[in-house]
Amino acid sequence: MTSRRLLTLMLLAAALPAAAQAAYRWVDKDGRVQYSDQPPPQEVKKFEERKVQPNKGNAQLPFATRKAAETYPVALYTGRECGKPCDDGRALLNQRGVPFSETKLETAEDVAAFKTRFGKEPFVPTLTVGRETEMGFAASAWNGLLDNAGYPAGKR
Incomplete structure (x- = not known):
């Protein structure tokens, strides 16, 4: 050979x-x-x-995205009956190339954990970016949180 x-x-x-x-x-x-x-x-x-x-980590992500993700991790809370708002929120995050964790509020324990963390009844979708929280999907509000955290804009 x-x-x-x-x-x-x-x-x-x-x-x-x-x-x-x-x-x-x-x-x-x-x-x-x-x-x-x-x-x-x-x-x-x-x-x-x-x-x-x-x-594989975030090695394939652009530097600005990796830096923002280290400082301001993103979490998405969804539910069974959420439908289009959750789909739209997930799509926005994916379109911008934002790495995020997703928690589905499906059990009584999930709901109790949400109430403990946020001190409120669950409202889905809920987005957290670092310590900032936005309940309900509003593209402009979500983009504002992501922009402030330093995530690249991507295509809008």
Whole structure:
């Protein structure tokens, strides 16, 4: 095999995405929670196994977006019956290339956590940008929060 062909194969292999790996969680005999990439000892009968993808992080994002995301993380709260307002809010964030976490308020525990955090009844969609909050979808208000946090404007 020629060195050029070998180099090409090595580069292609390196470019392939890493396969999912297993992560295990269990409680040991002393009541301590254990985490490992190896299966638990055989005497442990109850454990969780999760497939974990490697964290690609925000390395592909523009610098301004990465910087804004570090300082002012974005969270979107949605609900089952939200429909178009939640879809429009999600679309706005995606259009601007804003990385965000989404929490769906589906259970009584989800609603209670929302009430505890915001001191109000849930209203979806709700957007948080750092410590700022906007309840309900209004493109101009959401864009204002994102602009103030330093997220690039993207296409509007």
